[in-house]
Amino acid sequence: MPRFSIVVPCYNAAFTISETIDSLRAQTEGDWEVLIIDDASYDDTRLAAVCASRGDPRFIFLENQGVGQAAARNMAIDYANGDIIAFCDADDIWHPEKLARLDDLFRDSSIDAAYARVEFCNGPQICSVTSVPGGDLTVARLVQDNPVCTMSNVAVRAEVLAASGGFNEDMTHAEDLEWLIRLVGDGHRMVGLDEALVQFRTNPAGLSMDVTGVKEGRRVALATAARYGVFSDRRAEAIHLRHLARRALRVGAPPMQALRLACAGFCESPRGWFSDLRRGAETLCGAFVAPLLPRPLRTALFCH
Numbered sequence: 001m002p003r004f005s006i007v008v009p010c011y012n013a014a015f016t017i018s019e020t021i022d023s024l025r026a027q028t029e030g031d032w033e034v035l036i037i038d039d040a041s042y043d044d045t046r047l048a049a050v051c052a053s054r055g056d057p058r059f060i061f062l063e064n065q066g067v068g069q070a071a072a073r074n075m076a077i078d079y080a081n082g083d084i085i086a087f088c089d090a091d092d093i094w095h096p097e098k099l100a101r102l103d104d105l106f107r108d109s110s111i112d113a114a115y116a117r118v119e120f121c122n123g124p125q126i127c128s129v130t131s132v133p134g135g136d137l138t139v140a141r142l143v144q145d146n147p148v149c150t151m152s153n154v155a156v157r158a159e160v161l162a163a164s165g166g167f168n169e170d171m172t173h174a175e176d177l178e179w180l181i182r183l184v185g186d187g188h189r190m191v192g193l194d195e196a197l198v199q200f201r202t203n204p205a206g207l208s209m210d211v212t213g214v215k216e217g218r219r220v221a222l223a224t225a226a227r228y229g230v231f232s233d234r235r236a237e238a239i240h241l242r243h244l245a246r247r248a249l250r251v252g253a254p255p256m257q258a259l260r261l262a263c264a265g266f267c268e269s270p271r272g273w274f275s276d277l278r279r280g281a282e283t284l285c286g287a288f289v290a291p292l293l294p295r296p297l298r299t300a301l302f303c304h
Contacts, residue, residue: 002058003031004099005082005158009064009072010090011039014048016201017090021052021059024088029099032058035079037072039064045090070167070175073151077162085161092152093121093199101193102155113156113183115148116193118200120250126199127250132192139185139230142177143222145243151176153198160188173217178224185228238272241265246283255290262287 006024010017017036024034036049036059046061053059062079064072076085084106088094098116105114115137120127130149133141141147148154154176156164164186167179184190218240222232232240245261247253262284266273274280 002033002082003029003103004033004084004086004155005076005080006032006034007037007073007076007080007085007087008034008090009037009039009069010041010045010049011069012041012043012045013090014041014044017045017049018052019093020088020090021049023093023096025053025056026096027094027099028096029103031103032099033081034059035062035076036060037062037064037075039067039069039072068169068172070169070171074166074169077158077166080158083158084155085158086155087151089150089152091201092150093201094152095197095199098197101195101197105191105193106155106157110189111191112160112188113154113190114193115153115155115190116195116197118149118153118198119196120247121199121201122250129196132194137180137184137190137192139181139225139228140236142181142184143225143230143232144236144239146177146180147192148176148180150198150200152200154180156183156190164188168220171217171220173214174221175217178217178221181221181224181228181230185225185230234269235272235275238265238269239275241268242273242280242283245287246279249283249286249290255287255293258290259287 008017008020021034034053038046038061040063049059049061060079062075064075073087084102086099086102101116102114105111115132117132118130120129130147133147137148160183164179164183167175171178180190225232241261242265245258245265248258248261266284273284
């Protein structure tokens with residue numbers, strides 16, 4: 001019975017999964033298993049994963065039949081043997097000490113789930129690092145700017161994951177946010193480690209969002225938050241849009257996307273947009289300037 005079960009859902013990740021697996025094998029804490037769940041990839045994802053794991057019996061390969069990441073992650077409830085479930089997407093990288101830090105943290109029996117800081121990377125360059133707010137994570141904070149950021153940054157006790165009911169398989173966007181809201185809203189304690197333990201490898205193409213899908217996913221997540229008495233007002237929506245605009249600028253997404261997000265956020269609530277004066281001013285100026293600059297210069301200016 002390993003201490004950790006690491007859940008890696010993957011879809012057409014042949015070019016990234018080897019580095020992801022290498023980062024898992026490099027963990028200084030070795031009491032783990034990895035569940036690699038292939039979501040009907042049509043490239044060489046499975047071959048790349050098998051080669052990278054090099055016959056290590058701690059790697060277990062499962063098939064998800066193309067029904068989405070929510071279903072892939074839910075498979076952890078049935079197949080994982082570890083006390084703690086840690087998620088890692090197939091294009092992200094963990095710092096070697098991640099599991100060791102989590103092992104120490106979860107010795108506190110009052111902690112149900114954990115996250116840390118995340119490094120946004122554009123190739124080898126670290127563009128920015130997220131922050132961890134003080135205190136336990138709240139539904140209100142999740143609704144605004146979600147400091148967890150990515151499922152690669154989540155670890156949760158196995159029994160707590162099962163009790164949460166898992167991820168909503170009807171959702172294709174924001175299913176992770178919706179689950180986090182239920183987790184925290186039901187009274188499970190989620191805390192942050194104030195150190196960077198995950199590298200999120202940005203993909204500018206991935207920032208060209210399915211706008212309709214993103215809005216629908218957020219609508220469902222906000223409806224869940226409302227069940228816990230937390231409602232998103234115009235200020236919270238402005239902060240959320242500012243967060244998305246900053247992210248778009250930092251990873252080199254299409255410049256008009258950042259501008260549209262910034263304009264929408266500012267118009268939603270100028271007071272909310274400038275709730276952090278420096279961030280609001282930087283993001284608004286950057287969004288207006290970005291369309292005028294070639295991509296290499298945009299990346300150099302905003303990747304910090």
